[in-house]
Amino acid sequence: MFEKRENAPRQEPQKHTALSELGEFGLIDRLTRPVKLYHPETIKGIGDDAAVIDAGDHVILLSTDLLVEGIHFDLIYMPLKHLGYKAAVVNISDIAAMNGIPMQMTVSIAVSSRFPAEALDELYSGILLACEQYKVDLVGGDTSSSPKGLVISISITGTAQREEVVYRNGARPGDLLCVTGDLGSAYMGLLVLEREKKVFQVNPAMQPELTGYDYQIGRQLKPEARTDLRGLLQAAGIKATSMIDISDGLASEILHICKQSQVGCKLFEEKIPIDEQTRELALEYNIIPSVTALSGGEDYEILFTIGQTDYEKIKGIPGITIIGHMTAASTGKMMITPDGKEVELTAQGWDGMRK
Amino acid sequence: MFEKRENAPRQEPQKHTALSELGEFGLIDRLTRPVKLYHPETIKGIGDDAAVIDAGDHVILLSTDLLVEGIHFDLIYMPLKHLGYKAAVVNISDIAAMNGIPMQMTVSIAVSSRFPAEALDELYSGILLACEQYKVDLVGGDTSSSPKGLVISISITGTAQREEVVYRNGARPGDLLCVTGDLGSAYMGLLVLEREKKVFQVNPAMQPELTGYDYQIGRQLKPEARTDLRGLLQAAGIKATSMIDISDGLASEILHICKQSQVGCKLFEEKIPIDEQTRELALEYNIIPSVTALSGGEDYEILFTIGQTDYEKIKGIPGITIIGHMTAASTGKMMITPDGKEVELTAQGWDGMRK
Numbered sequence: 001m002f003e004k005r006e007n008a009p010r011q012e013p014q015k016h017t018a019l020s021e022l023g024e025f026g027l028i029d030r031l032t033r034p035v036k037l038y039h040p041e042t043i044k045g046i047g048d049d050a051a052v053i054d055a056g057d058h059v060i061l062l063s064t065d066l067l068v069e070g071i072h073f074d075l076i077y078m079p080l081k082h083l084g085y086k087a088a089v090v091n092i093s094d095i096a097a098m099n100g101i102p103m104q105m106t107v108s109i110a111v112s113s114r115f116p117a118e119a120l121d122e123l124y125s126g127i128l129l130a131c132e133q134y135k136v137d138l139v140g141g142d143t144s145s146s147p148k149g150l151v152i153s154i155s156i157t158g159t160a161q162r163e164e165v166v167y168r169n170g171a172r173p174g175d176l177l178c179v180t181g182d183l184g185s186a187y188m189g190l191l192v193l194e195r196e197k198k199v200f201q202v203n204p205a206m207q208p209e210l211t212g213y214d215y216q217i218g219r220q221l222k223p224e225a226r227t228d229l230r231g232l233l234q235a236a237g238i239k240a241t242s243m244i245d246i247s248d249g250l251a252s253e254i255l256h257i258c259k260q261s262q263v264g265c266k267l268f269e270e271k272i273p274i275d276e277q278t279r280e281l282a283l284e285y286n287i288i289p290s291v292t293a294l295s296g297g298e299d300y301e302i303l304f305t306i307g308q309t310d311y312e313k314i315k316g317i318p319g320i321t322i323i324g325h326m327t328a329a330s331t332g333k334m335m336i337t338p339d340g341k342e343v344e345l346t347a348q349g350w351d352g353m354r355k
Numbered sequence: 356m357f358e359k360r361e362n363a364p365r366q367e368p369q370k371h372t373a374l375s376e377l378g379e380f381g382l383i384d385r386l387t388r389p390v391k392l393y394h395p396e397t398i399k400g401i402g403d404d405a406a407v408i409d410a411g412d413h414v415i416l417l418s419t420d421l422l423v424e425g426i427h428f429d430l431i432y433m434p435l436k437h438l439g440y441k442a443a444v445v446n447i448s449d450i451a452a453m454n455g456i457p458m459q460m461t462v463s464i465a466v467s468s469r470f471p472a473e474a475l476d477e478l479y480s481g482i483l484l485a486c487e488q489y490k491v492d493l494v495g496g497d498t499s500s501s502p503k504g505l506v507i508s509i510s511i512t513g514t515a516q517r518e519e520v521v522y523r524n525g526a527r528p529g530d531l532l533c534v535t536g537d538l539g540s541a542y543m544g545l546l547v548l549e550r551e552k553k554v555f556q557v558n559p560a561m562q563p564e565l566t567g568y569d570y571q572i573g574r575q576l577k578p579e580a581r582t583d584l585r586g587l588l589q590a591a592g593i594k595a596t597s598m599i600d601i602s603d604g605l606a607s608e609i610l611h612i613c614k615q616s617q618v619g620c621k622l623f624e625e626k627i628p629i630d631e632q633t634r635e636l637a638l639e640y641n642i643i644p645s646v647t648a649l650s651g652g653e654d655y656e657i658l659f660t661i662g663q664t665d666y667e668k669i670k671g672i673p674g675i676t677i678i679g680h681m682t683a684a685s686t687g688k689m690m691i692t693p694d695g696k697e698v699e700l701t702a703q704g705w706d707g708m709r710k
Binding site: 019020028030032053058065068118139143144145148151 | 370371372373374375376377379382383385386387389390391392393394396397399400401405406408410411412413415417418419420421422423424425426427458459461463464465466468470471472473475476479480483486487490491492493494495496497498499500501502503504506508510512514
């Protein structure tokens with residue numbers, strides 16, 4: 001009401017830009033454009049998986065993620081313990097994607113009174129299980145009531161030697177584009193869960209048909225962070241030139257690396273690692289299997305680039321796939337389809353697929 | 356639904372403990388009791404204004420705060436720019452309360468589609484104003500849509516030399532209990548704003564009656580963090596023995612220090628610094644003036660203890676008031692009223708007063 005009075009003399013109509021017009025990345029760009037940095041200790045601010053802070057002989061990594069009920073998770077099929085585990089893992093993955101070691105975490109929750117304390121015990125048991133699994137210290141947080149639903153905000157620190165940190169912006173033309181594990185299964189797990197939710201809503205007596213999809217559902221409900229990659233690369237004597245974790249989908253993450261490194265890419269569609277059952281399941285859903293990887297997201301695998309000279313070294317590491325290479329920016333961001341056509345790589349991302 | 360199936364064989368009825376039964380501190384205790392720490396670098400975890408992380412020749416402080424629309428703020432009288440400023444200051448205050456220097460901040464927001472981008476510009480302009488004022492680098496964050504309302508989650512880092520850090524648990528019997536600035540005005544500012552909101556709701560044509568309460572309203576809408584205390588104490592050659600910021604009310608904060616330091620206290624009610632106009636305003640509202648300080652909260656002043664031998668040094672610093680002293684735990688946590696009676700200090704806190 002006081003705003004009204006203060007603004008009374010203003011004549012021109014106020015501009016209203018809907019958030020949906022901007023999209024998440026557009027909004028972040030807009031809000032953070034005026035940001036100024038004051039401390040030389042801030043080595044890297046906004047724009048990577050984590051901020052990088054000078055701590056003398058090493059660096060501290062800092063990242064944060066927000067999970068909102070009804071947007072990021074659905075408690076109808078997401079058990080609270082899994083949700084807690086996943087909320088922690090999503091953050092741990094950001095530290096892994098800087099080639100760092102996860103260290104400390106703060107957990108804040110806003111929760112409506114419909115949740116009993118026992119529900120939060122479950123949530124925390126999942127968070128603490130992830131903390132034990134990945135050796136992360138829960139060191140603080142905040143709790144609040146919420147007028148509606150559950151919101152989880154986690155911040156995480158990590159550590160690394162300054163020269164160990166791998167950013168999104170170090171890829172060079174000719175570098176090999178690599179990815180850990182396989183992609184698209186988390187997305188297919190989500191589709192299976194959503195199908196069974198619909199069946200359940202129509203007929204609550206019906207038991208969900210989940211057997212046979214353990215792998216996909218596990219990837220969706222209990223993802224893991226690839227903190228092991230750091231050791232694998234170290235043992236092989238490889239220093240990655242760029243790195244990012246796959247939360248939004250392979251296409252979107254490749255484009256982040258291309259943009260920040262100012263390079264182009266050639267991605268070979270048939271090289272994208274996809275689990276055989278996920279491939280069949282996708283076809284059953286009338287989805288081109290590679291699309292589950294390109295646009296599905298939530299796999300929390302790591303996408304990274306290495307110098308061509310490291311080809312022999314990377315070949316020896318099981319569970320890592322070379323899916324393409326980087327090119328000069330002028331040649332564009334291209335995907336080569338199995339029949340040899342070049343198509344431009346576009347990021348539909350998560351939002352695009354689910355609507 | 357899958358929970359249901361998994362739990363089917365369980366016979367005993369599940370226990371449901373309402374969150375309101377536990378209260379905020381009870382809930383935090385319950386959820387964090389099983390926390391284990393894995394890293395020797397974690398000097399201090401949960402239980403102070405910030406966590407303390409060993410960074411070699413210095414320490415990194417880490418804290419986080421969550422602000423939820425309808426719980427912590429009301430956009431009817433809280434302009435978004437002020438809200439952004441306050442959200443940042445609340446976090447900066449946590450670093451000040453460890454005797455540290457605020458350094459980096461991450462800002463996450465969940466926001467419903469009713470907010471246009473211009474509203475978020477306003478919110479961020481307030482956050483960035485606080486960042487400029489207190490020289491804090493905004494280094495990351497997350498944005499998300501929200502099914503309802505606005506949630507702001509900020510995490511902050513700070514730095515200090517290891518021996519400079521002041522915890523809540525260092526107070527000793529005989530130490531002097533001191534506070535910066537004056538207390539209770541932020542709470543009276545809130546009452547004025549809420550009164551005018553009610554008037555406005557009854558008759559929207561009515562202009563709010565706010566003139567004359569600038570100080571109180573300013574304390575509520577645009578609080579400042581006492582980052583200056585660090586320099587004042589340093590210049591005077593004083594090392595505080597314990598420290599906490601006043602977010603929940605003086606009584607609650609004193610009890611935190613007593614509990615963690617395992618000491619008692621004698622607080623002299625008439626020594627509590629209260630602005631003269633705030634005192635009059637409280638009486639007008641039929642509130643005992645000291646109650647606005649004891650239970651009001653949101654002043655973001657700093658409560659701290661110092662050794663008795665520093666009495667002469669502290670006397671010379673303007674704007675700091677000695678309000679009592681610490682005692683042996685066995686003598687209890689007592690307040691001495693102006694007529695000389697000893698009453699036990701209890702924390703009604705924020706929730707208690709507003710309901």
